[in-house]
Amino acid sequence: MRVAHAPTKPTGVSRAARAVYVTFAAQALSLAALVIFEEVRGRQLATELAAFGGRPSGADAEALAGPATAFAVLLLLAVAATVAAAAAYTTWLLRIRQACSLPAARSAVAAAWLIPGVNLLAPAVLLSETWRLATPQESRRTRLALVTAWWLSWLTTLAVFTLVLPHDASDGLTGLGLLELACLTLSAALCAATVHRITVLQPTPALHTQSPTPKVTPTTSLGRAT
Numbered sequence: 228m229r230v231a232h233a234p235t236k237p238t239g240v241s242r243a244a245r246a247v248y249v250t251f252a253a254q255a256l257s258l259a260a261l262v263i264f265e266e267v268r269g270r271q272l273a274t275e276l277a278a279f280g281g282r283p284s285g286a287d288a289e290a291l292a293g294p295a296t297a298f299a300v301l302l303l304l305a306v307a308a309t310v311a312a313a314a315a316y317t318t319w320l321l322r323i324r325q326a327c328s329l330p331a332a333r334s335a336v337a338a339a340w341l342i343p344g345v346n347l348l349a350p351a352v353l354l355s356e357t358w359r360l361a362t363p364q365e366s367r368r369t370r371l372a373l374v375t376a377w378w379l380s381w382l383t384t385l386a387v388f389t390l391v392l393p394h395d396a397s398d399g400l401t402g403l404g405l406l407e408l409a410c411l412t413l414s415a416a417l418c419a420a421t422v423h424r425i426t427v428l429q430p431t432p433a434l435h436t437q438s439p440t441p442k443v444t445p446t447t448s449l450g451r452a453t
């Protein structure tokens with residue numbers, strides 16, 4: 228019997244997971260570039276703009292045009308990467324839920340993230356439920372530990388960006404620093420880890436086997452009486 232393994236192709240869930248990894252990495256890198264700019268040139272640029280009342284003119288405006296443009300580009304890249312990461316994660320979550328025959332309405336997923344108060348817990352519950360049904364072989368302790376770690380890191384990141392960052396913004400253009408970068412990078416890494424584990428452990432289609440019926444050639448022995 229010869230077993231032939233059918234060539235595997237990336238599934239929609241796998242492609243969506245790769246998009247999550249790429250966009251999360253882009254988000255962390257773009258934020259890192261913004262933090263570096265803030266440390267190297269941002270504070271000085273903010274001081275210079277403040278000295279001109281935010282509206283430099285003439286030679287002063289030309290001297291600040293380059294750094295201001297660089298800051299604007301970096302800021303746009305960070306925002307675009309964040310939007311892309313959110314879209315990629317939502318797409319992956321919808322596809323993995325569809326693969327598990329779970330309700331996958333975009334409105335329900337969006338409501339879990341956007342309704343104030345509900346979004347403090349619903350996304351973690353949604354992911355834990357999806358993980359439990361997508362990979363029933365996974366231990367409950369591992370699932371809860373990773374989901375809890377990711378969600379606490381995300382809440383910490385949210386608190387840092389909404390409560391701490393506004394107080395630091397007066398020191399530069401954005402106030403971004405190593406604390407914000409570390410929190411967001413950790414949260415993105417833990418989220419990517421949950422995506423990777425669920426995607427890898429999800430049931431895969433059974434391997435196709437070819438079992439050709441062996442051709443039997445009857446052999447007849449004729450004896451002659453002597």
